[in-house]
Amino acid sequence: AQSVTQPDIHITVSEGASLELRCNYSYGATPYLFWYVQSPGQGLQLLLKYFSGDTLVQGIKGFEAEFKRSQSSFNLRKPSVHWSDAAEYFCAVGNNDMRFGAGTRLTVKP
Amino acid sequence: DAGVIQSPRHEVTEMGQEVTLRCKPISGHDYLFWYRQTMMRGLELLIYFNNNVPIDDSGMPEDRFSAKMPNASFSTLKIQPSEPRDSAVYFCASTQGQGRVGYTFGSGTRLTVV
Numbered sequence: 001a002q003s004v005t006q007p008d009i010h011i012t013v014s015e016g017a018s019l020e021l022r023c024n025y026s027y028g029a030t031p032y033l034f035w036y037v038q039s040p041g042q043g044l045q046l047l048l049k050y051f052s053g054d055t056l057v058q059g060i061k062g063f064e065a066e067f068k069r070s071q072s073s074f075n076l077r078k079p080s081v082h083w084s085d086a087a088e089y090f091c092a093v094g095n096n097d098m099r100f101g102a103g104t105r106l107t108v109k110p
Numbered sequence: 111d112a113g114v115i116q117s118p119r120h121e122v123t124e125m126g127q128e129v130t131l132r133c134k135p136i137s138g139h140d141y142l143f144w145y146r147q148t149m150m151r152g153l154e155l156l157i158y159f160n161n162n163v164p165i166d167d168s169g170m171p172e173d174r175f176s177a178k179m180p181n182a183s184f185s186t187l188k189i190q191p192s193e194p195r196d197s198a199v200y201f202c203a204s205t206q207g208q209g210r211v212g213y214t215f216g217s218g219t220r221l222t223v224v
Contacts, residue, residue, distance in 0.1 A: 032209065032210055034212050036212075036215075041217075042217060042218075043114075043201055043203075043215035043216050043217045043218050044201070044203075044213075044215040045215070046212040046213070046214070049210070049211070049212050051210050090153065094209070095208045095209035095210060096141065096158065096160070096165070096166075096208055096209050097155055097158065097166060098143075098155070098209060098213060099155065100152060100153040101152075102152045103152060103153075
């Protein structure tokens with residue numbers, strides 16, 4: 001069965017610092033992998049996706065993620081965090097029955 | 111495109127009452143999904159449709175929950191009777207094809223059962 005683990009429930013970074021959010025997955029075949037962001041009171045917005053090809057994928061808002069099959073990971077990164085990046089971030093795996101991780105809440109310190 | 115539209119945004123109801131949540135997917139999308147989000151359980155897939163046909167409802171918690179998609183532009187999720195533990199945010203999402211492009215989510219319906 002497919003599953004997603006986000007080990008960090010809450011992360012705090014200073015504005016301008018780099019960010020890495022961790023995601024590990026379990027999937028029986030080549031996975032479709034996604035990162036979504038959710039601001040308070042809002043729905044989820046797709047940041048980026050991977051299903052084949054280059055293992056480093058670029059997304060919106062300056063985010064990128066790297067697929068590492070050997071580690072079953074798909075970590076999200078951003079070189080310089082902005083205060084507006086404070087939100088909840090979800091990693092997801094699957095296609096027609098997408099499963100989500102528990103989420104990582106990002107707090108940005110001024 | 112207006113995106114995925116859900117109504118109502120907020121719903122407060124008394125225990126035992128029937129609740130109906132509504133969703134209009136993006137035109138041209140052939141998959142529609144209902145998710146429930148709670149602090150304790152996170153995002154749970156309840157049911158999804160392909161071309162208006164329910165494909166997998168294994169996530170529906172119990173018989174009190176039912177979902178329909180009478181046409182390509184409308185779906186409902188009904189809870190009857192509602193219970194306080196049904197309080198959650200319910201999201202509808204849609205996509206085209208087999209989901210490789212990701213899902214587009216609505217803004218959700220926050221349901222409170224008192």
